[in-house]
Amino acid sequence: MNLQELAGEVVRLALNEGATDAECTISEGEEFSASVRMGEVESLKEAGARGAGVRVLKGKRSGSAYTSDLSRDGIARMVSSALELAAITSEDPHAGLPEASELGMIDGDLELYCDDVAQLETPFKIEQARQAEKAALDFDRRIANSEGASFDSHAGARYFANSREFSASYRTSSCSMSAVPVASDGENMERDYWFSVARSYSRLEEPDYIGRKAAERALRRLGARKVPTQRVPVVFEPRTARSMLDHIFEAVSGDSIYRKASFLTDKIGEQVAAVQLTVIDDGTIPGLFGTSPFDDEGVPSRRTVVIERGVLKSYLLNSYTARKLGLKTTGNAARGLSGNAGIGHGNLFIANGAQKPQDILRSIKQGLYVTELIGFGVNIVTGDYSRGAVGLWIENGELAYPVSEVTIAGNLGEMLKGIEAVGSDLEFRGSVAAPTLMIREMTVSGH
Amino acid sequence: MNVRRPVPLAGECYPQSMGLQDSFFGQKFGITERDLERYLGEALSAGGDYADLYFEYVATSSISIDESIIKSANQGVSLGVGVRVISGERTGYAYSDDLSPEKIMHAARVAAHIASGPAKIDKIGLEEKQGRNLYPVVTAPTDTDLKERAALVERADRAARAYDARIFQVQAAYADSLRHVLVAASDGSISHDRQPLARLSVAVLAKANGGTPQRGYSGGGGRIALEYFQTGRTPEFFAQEAARQAVMQLAAVEAPAGEMTVVLGPGWPGILLHEAVGHGLEADFNRKGVSAFSNRIGQQVASPLCTVVDDGTIHNRRGSLNMDDEGNVTQRNVLIENGVLRGYLQDKLSSRILGSASTGSGRRESYQHIPMPRMTNTFMLPGESEPGDIIRSVPRGLYCSNFGGGQVDITSGNFVFSASESYLIEDGKLTRPVRGATLIGNGPEALKYVSMVGNDLKLDEGIGICGKEGQSVPVGVGIPTIKVDKMTVGGTA
Numbered sequence: 001m002n003l004q005e006l007a008g009e010v011v012r013l014a015l016n017e018g019a020t021d022a023e024c025t026i027s028e029g030e031e032f033s034a035s036v037r038m039g040e041v042e043s044l045k046e047a048g049a050r051g052a053g054v055r056v057l058k059g060k061r062s063g064s065a066y067t068s069d070l071s072r073d074g075i076a077r078m079v080s081s082a083l084e085l086a087a088i089t090s091e092d093p094h095a096g097l098p099e100a101s102e103l104g105m106i107d108g109d110l111e112l113y114c115d116d117v118a119q120l121e122t123p124f125k126i127e128q129a130r131q132a133e134k135a136a137l138d139f140d141r142r143i144a145n146s147e148g149a150s151f152d153s154h155a156g157a158r159y160f161a162n163s164r165e166f167s168a169s170y171r172t173s174s175c176s177m178s179a180v181p182v183a184s185d186g187e188n189m190e191r192d193y194w195f196s197v198a199r200s201y202s203r204l205e206e207p208d209y210i211g212r213k214a215a216e217r218a219l220r221r222l223g224a225r226k227v228p229t230q231r232v233p234v235v236f237e238p239r240t241a242r243s244m245l246d247h248i249f250e251a252v253s254g255d256s257i258y259r260k261a262s263f264l265t266d267k268i269g270e271q272v273a274a275v276q277l278t279v280i281d282d283g284t285i286p287g288l289f290g291t292s293p294f295d296d297e298g299v300p301s302r303r304t305v306v307i308e309r310g311v312l313k314s315y316l317l318n319s320y321t322a323r324k325l326g327l328k329t330t331g332n333a334a335r336g337l338s339g340n341a342g343i344g345h346g347n348l349f350i351a352n353g354a355q356k357p358q359d360i361l362r363s364i365k366q367g368l369y370v371t372e373l374i375g376f377g378v379n380i381v382t383g384d385y386s387r388g389a390v391g392l393w394i395e396n397g398e399l400a401y402p403v404s405e406v407t408i409a410g411n412l413g414e415m416l417k418g419i420e421a422v423g424s425d426l427e428f429r430g431s432v433a434a435p436t437l438m439i440r441e442m443t444v445s446g447h
Numbered sequence: 448m449n450v451r452r453p454v455p456l457a458g459e460c461y462p463q464s465m466g467l468q469d470s471f472f473g474q475k476f477g478i479t480e481r482d483l484e485r486y487l488g489e490a491l492s493a494g495g496d497y498a499d500l501y502f503e504y505v506a507t508s509s510i511s512i513d514e515s516i517i518k519s520a521n522q523g524v525s526l527g528v529g530v531r532v533i534s535g536e537r538t539g540y541a542y543s544d545d546l547s548p549e550k551i552m553h554a555a556r557v558a559a560h561i562a563s564g565p566a567k568i569d570k571i572g573l574e575e576k577q578g579r580n581l582y583p584v585v586t587a588p589t590d591t592d593l594k595e596r597a598a599l600v601e602r603a604d605r606a607a608r609a610y611d612a613r614i615f616q617v618q619a620a621y622a623d624s625l626r627h628v629l630v631a632a633s634d635g636s637i638s639h640d641r642q643p644l645a646r647l648s649v650a651v652l653a654k655a656n657g658g659t660p661q662r663g664y665s666g667g668g669g670r671i672a673l674e675y676f677q678t679g680r681t682p683e684f685f686a687q688e689a690a691r692q693a694v695m696q697l698a699a700v701e702a703p704a705g706e707m708t709v710v711l712g713p714g715w716p717g718i719l720l721h722e723a724v725g726h727g728l729e730a731d732f733n734r735k736g737v738s739a740f741s742n743r744i745g746q747q748v749a750s751p752l753c754t755v756v757d758d759g760t761i762h763n764r765r766g767s768l769n770m771d772d773e774g775n776v777t778q779r780n781v782l783i784e785n786g787v788l789r790g791y792l793q794d795k796l797s798s799r800i801l802g803s804a805s806t807g808s809g810r811r812e813s814y815q816h817i818p819m820p821r822m823t824n825t826f827m828l829p830g831e832s833e834p835g836d837i838i839r840s841v842p843r844g845l846y847c848s849n850f851g852g853g854q855v856d857i858t859s860g861n862f863v864f865s866a867s868e869s870y871l872i873e874d875g876k877l878t879r880p881v882r883g884a885t886l887i888g889n890g891p892e893a894l895k896y897v898s899m900v901g902n903d904l905k906l907d908e909g910i911g912i913c914g915k916e917g918q919s920v921p922v923g924v925g926i927p928t929i930k931v932d933k934m935t936v937g938g939t940a
Contacts, residue, residue, distance in 0.1 A: 037735065043538040043817060044561050047554065049527065050544060066523035068544045078523070085520035088597045092516045147737050147858075182737050182858055191737065191858040224859075226935075229705035259513070259616050260660060261652055340519045375863035376852040377885035377937070381652060382659050386702070386885040386937040388854070388863035405861050407885045407937025409704065445704040445887075445937040 003028060003050075004169050006070065007161035010054050013079045014163075019056035019086070021097050021163045023297065025337050026052045026070075029156030034122070036129040037148035038137075044122070053337025056082045060091040064338035082338075095340075098299050098319040098329060103166040105294040106301060111287035113171040114200035117153050120175070125151040128177060128207050135211025136181035142222065143215050147180035147191060149207075166298040174289070175201050179211045183218040190224070192217035192372070197430055199287050217371070220392065224404035226446040227393060233367035234408055234442045235360060235394065238425060240370045241434035245348050247412055248279055249432075250380045252306055252314075253343040254321025254332075263383035263413050264312060272312045273416035276353055279307040281316060283331065283346025290347035290431030297333040297341050304330045306348075310417075316343055350434040353422025357436040360421045362397035368444050369394050370408065383412035389444075403446075410442040466575065470639045471627040472502050476546050480573050483631040485548075486530065489555035491633055495532035495539070497799070498558070499632035499773065502528045502546070503814040506589050509622040512600040515608075520597070529814040530558040536800060537561050540817050573631060576638045576774065581760060581767050582670035587643035589625040591673045596621055603649045603682035610690035613697065615660070616652035619682070621645070630774035638774035643670050644765065644921060646910055649685045653693035663693030664851075664867070667908025669765045680908065692849065692868055695880050702869070702884035702938025708844030709886065709934040710837055710872065713905035715850055717926035720755050721825050721913070722853040722862040723890045724748070728782050728790070729808075729820040729915075730797035732857050739860025739890050740788065748788045749894030752830055755783040757792060759807055759823030765909035766824035766923035773809035773818050780806045782825075786894075794820040812918040822913060826925030830900025834928040837899045839875040845936055846870045846877055847886070860890035863937075885937040893934065901928030 001009065007024040014022035030048035034041065052075065053066035063085030067078040133149035153175040161167040178195035194214035196205035236244065248264075256262035264272060283301030285291055292301050297319055305313045317325070318333035318341045334344025361369065370391040377386040386409040392399040410418075423436030472478045483500060490498035508522040528551055529542040539561025541554040588596065603619035623645035631637045648666025665688035667680050676682060711719060724740070732738035740748065749755070759768050759777030768777045773795045781789045793801070794809030797820060810821035838846060846869060853864030865885045870877040906925035913922040 041537050041561070043540060045540040045817065046557050047540075047542040047815065048544075049542070049815065051525070053523070062519065064519065064521040066521070066525075068525040068527065074524075081522050085522060085593065088510070088517070088593045089520050090512075090515075090517040092518050095518070145736055147735065189737065189739065189858045191856070221859075259618075259652070261616065261662075263659075338523065339521045372856075374854040374856060374861070375865055375885050375887075376854070377863070377865035377883060379662065379883055381662050382882070384883050386865065386883065386939075388861065388885055388887045388937070390856075390859075390861070404859060405887055405889055405935065407704075407863070407887050407935065409702075409884065409937050409939045411939075443704050443937075443939045445935055447706050447935070 003159045004167065007159045008167055010052065010075060010079060011161050011163050014054060014056045017079060017083055018058065019083060020059055021057040022054060023097060023162035024052065024054045026159040027156060027337060029154060031154050033150060033152045034126045034129050035148050035150040036126060036133055037146060039130060041126055042148055051337050052078065054078055054082050055338055055340065056086050057095060058086040060093060060095045061086045061089045062095050062340060063089060066338040094320060094323045097162055097164055098297055100164045102329060103164060103298045104300045105168050106284055110291050110293060112199055112291060113173045116201045117173040117175045118155055120153060120201060125153065132177055132179040132207035132211040135208040136179045136215040139212050139215035140219055142183050142185060142219060143181045144184060145182040147182060149179040151177050160298055162298055168294060170293050174199055175204055177204060177207060177210055179214040181215050181218050183222050185222045188222065190218050190221035192221060221390065221402050224402035226405050227403055227444060228447060229445045231441050231443050233364050234439045235367060235369045236437045237369065237371055238427060238434055238436055240373050241437040242432045243373055244437060245350065245432045245434055247378055247380065249345050249348055252316050254315055254317040254325065255343055256380060257315050258321055258324040261381050263380065267312045270312055271310050273307055273310040274419040275310045276422045277307055277310050277416065277419050278351040280305055280351060281345050281348045285347050288347045288428055288431065290345060295331045295333040296335045299329050299331040299333060301346055302331045316345060318343055345431065347428065348432050349426060350422065352424050352426040352435055355421050355423055357423045357425050360423055360436055360438050361394055361399065364394045365396055367394040368403060368408065369399055385410050385412050385415060406444050406446040408442045408444055415439050415442065467637060470629060471504065471641065472629045482548065483573055483637065486551050486555050487631060487633050489552050490530050490532050490559050493559040495534045495559060495561065497533040497633055499531050499630060500528060501772065501814050502629040504627045505624055507624040508589055509620065510597050510600055511618065511620040512604045513618045515604050517597055517600065527814040528554065530554045531817065532558045532561055533796060534561055538796065538817060542815050572635055573637050574635050576636050579769060581762050581769055582643060584643045584670065584672045586672060587625040588623040588645040588673045589643065595673060599647055599676050599682050603647065603686040606683040606686035607649055607651050607690045610687050611653065611694050613653045613655055613694060614651050614690050615654050617649065619649045621647050632774060636774050638770050640769045642768065645671060647676055647682060647685055648910060649689040651689045651693050653697055655697045658697065661693050661696035663689040663691065663696065665689040666910040669763045669909040670767060671763050699880040699882045701940035702881040703845065703936055703940050704938045706933050706935050708841050709931045709936065710841060710844060710846045711926060711929050712846065712848035713901065713903045713926060713928050715907040715924065716847060717826050717907060717924035718850050718853045718864050720827055720926060721822060721924050722855040722864055723888060723893050724755060724782060725757065725822045725825045726855050727857055727860060727890045728792055730791040730793045730801065731820050733791050734797050734801055738857050743788050743891065746788055747786050748891045749783050749786040750897040751786040752900045753783055753786050753894050753897055754828040756781050756828065757822050757825045761824055764824050764906065764923050765911065765921045768823060771807045771809045772811045775805045775807040775809060777807035777823060792820045792822065794818055810920050812920060816918050821915065821920055822922050824906065824923035824925065826904065826906060827927060829902045829904040829927045832899045832901050834901045834903050837901055837928050837930050838872060838877065840899065840930065841872045842874060844872040846872050855890065861887065862890055863887045881938065887935045887937060896932040897929050898932050899930040903927045
């Protein structure tokens with residue numbers, strides 16, 4: 001029995017044993033990872049694994065189970081385990097599966113799987129990582145150490161079937177390369193990284209580029225100072241601007257909305273951000289990491305405008321949160337192998353603005369250009385925002401000197417409204433992407 | 448030392464040591480010493496210096512309540528074996544989710560390919576290590592009646608709602624796991640362990656008329672029996688604590704910005720140590736010379752009032768282990784003694800390369816992961832000050848009693864941790880509660896400003912998860928009340 005048939009079999013078994021509805025997810029994957037440090041192979045990893053999960057409904061009660069044992073016995077145990085749990089959960093009037101009419105998938109080649117990844121030989125992958133690290137080490141004599149470079153690849157498939165006659169699967173491949181050099185000026189050390197990730201090797205950046213870019217980033221952090229506490233404009237480079245989308249995503253997720261646990265609750269149709277800001281979630285763009293033919297409960301992926309010119313247009317929903325809110329699913333269900341579906345995003349991005357990043361900087365007399373953020377000080381309920389930041393000080397429109405050991409703070413609601421400029425440098429590197437963003441004013445806390 | 452112990456244990460009669468054939472993997476999968484020797488032989492067939500096998504079987508369950516409805520319950524099993532081969536400083540790793548001899552032999556061959564040249568070891572004699580049991584839980588929570596476990600989240604839901612009319616959302620989640628591991632290594636050791644773990648957490652939202660909702664969160668657990676939650680740290684305890692925080696937060700004002708004196712309360716604020724020093728002392732970063740603490744053994748990195756340990760041997764704690772995930776016995780490791788840096792946390796690879804003794808710190812998330820040096824329970828030993836005197840000594844500052852997460856940049860040493868409950872200190876007294884804010888500092892510098900250490904060491908309730916290079920493991924932290932003369936607070940006021 002192939003895994004697609006097995007998924008259908010799990011659903012039948014669950015129905016036979018008394019479930020009124022069931023859905024089954026099976027995944028298989030193979031991973032490869034090579035890491036190199038100071039020119040020598042540090043580790044090589046190669047393996048594959050499979051797993052299955054089931055969610056059953058008995059009327060309005062649900063239960064879930066998963067297993068890595070896909071033998072007949074293992075599967076039977078998993079199904080009875082899920083049914084056993086459905087007996088201890090409560091009736092939830094909104095529990096269920098999507099309507100049959102909502103199920104389906106996008107046709108055509110989404111370019112999620114490419115043969116060229118599987119064809120890469122181990123020595124070649126090691127050599128790529130070695131080259132990326134070498135490019136970083138050769139870039140400048142102050143790059144004398146490294147945390148290494150790595151080349152990873154992955155191939156897998158996801159199979160899904162439910163009791164409303166949906167049964168489908170898709171394959172994915174990916175490869176990625178990264179370098180993490182350490183710069184030192186004799187007194188202090190700084191590290192930074194650069195990476196590239198793609199579904200096809202042909203779309204991966206060159207090792208030399210990755211190494212050089214990582215080295216430049218580590219070097220420009222050397223000699224960082226703390227600055228005095230003050231309120232100034234803050235510019236997020238694309239790599240850190242992406243984090244704003246993580247917060248927006250959490251704030252528009254159906255789960256946060258129905259619990260009223262988001263600062264964007266009940267704000268559909270309202271101006272929640274500056275007109276410069278448009279946020280789109282699109283799970284249909286071929287070849288990208290947020291793309292899939294259907295979401296994790298069998299609803300076709302789609303394009304949803306979340307914020308248009310600052311106005312909140314849509315939440316991101318699965319079928320459960322849609323029923324809770326009296327809305328329609330937006331095809332954003334996400335889960336591992338089992339359990340009730342949560343919310344995920346497709347390719348979530350901020351639409352390109354009109355200004356070149358250099359022009360944005362030029363408009364600022366004093367401010368902070370943020371190149372890295374650390375910590376978890378963001379409260380989606382209130383919007384309170386306070387994170388550790390690393391970056392460069394902006395003086396009279398130019399990047400003047402590196403800054404570290406400071407925090408930036410504000411409130412997400414005010415920060416979104418305070419977006420003064422959106423750059424024209426949008427580029428996808430993973431499933432969340434943003435151009436350069438400038439926020440009119442935040443508190444930078446230093447000495 | 449005020450280490451909290453879970454109240455009644457269901458007897459201390461789990462066998463301290465048993466043979467492979469009586470072990471979980473011997474019984475359930477018929478694995479024999481001969482099998483293990485054969486797999487290790489294959490792993491070393493291409494000339495590795497060292498090999499080990501890590502068998503893992505994990506059963507998990509979780510139950511959660513939301514809007515007073517038990518909406519989800521999930522259980523499952525995962526099983527597999529990881530094969531590691533070390534040759535010089537190189538590691539080869541492969542795993543299988545199938546314990547059939549052919550699949551394990553295949554994984555061993557793949558891992559072996561890292562090494563080259565003729566095999567260095569032709570016969571491996573395996574010997575069992577003597578065990579001890581820090582968590583003698585007869586019936587693991589995973590093996591108890593599901594209804595009893597479901598009752599915990601229902602009790603939490605009711606208690607949080609009953610605490611205050613302003614509580615309008617309650618989510619409670621219970622999760623447990625029972626992990627069986629068997630480690631066999633080419634150095635001749637076989638070790639196995641049975642590791643129960645459970646936690647209960649409560650998240651609430653409170654709202655006053657027309658105002659912004661505020662969060663509260665609490666939780667705890669450990670390597671304990673289910674009775675811990677029924678008669679010790681009850682659902683009501685955690686629910687009331689979460690509700691108290693949310694209601695208190697309704698009156699909070701903006702957090703201050705800039706450098707100031709910070710007093711950390713006892714317990715979970717020990718996350719400071721985890722971020723500021725713990726990660727920076729993991730041997731992998733130090734042997735590579737990429738940690739802000741590299742080559743600083745013997746140097747003063749904290750005030751003489753600070754002694755920091757990482758102790759994996761405390762009974763029933765979430766971060767404790769009888770053995771680490773490489774089969775080494777865990778121990779109490781002194782990281783900083785009276786302010787002087789004493790040692791690093793070692794895994795087998797680092798201790799081989801550095802020629803140091805094991806510290807029992809090699810951990811991994813699962814059989815699919817390569818072990819690395821990690822923390823267990825990291826805390827500061829108590830000092831002599833009365834907590835009340837510490838607060839009274841501060842004319843103006845911030846008192847932080849609860850935190851969310853933290854993060855560190857190992858190389859620069861800069862770390863952050865986010866306060867979720869804090870109060871202004873004005874003229875030696877706690878005055879107004881303030882909203883969440885991130886605190887930032889530099890590892891080798893921050894603890895030099897510790898000027899008072901309280902006599903009230905407390906370990907956290909047992910909810911910590913530490914992430915490193917994509918691997919998550921359960922950990923604990925702890926600290927007495929301490930005063931830090933200078934730290935940057937990232938508020939807005």
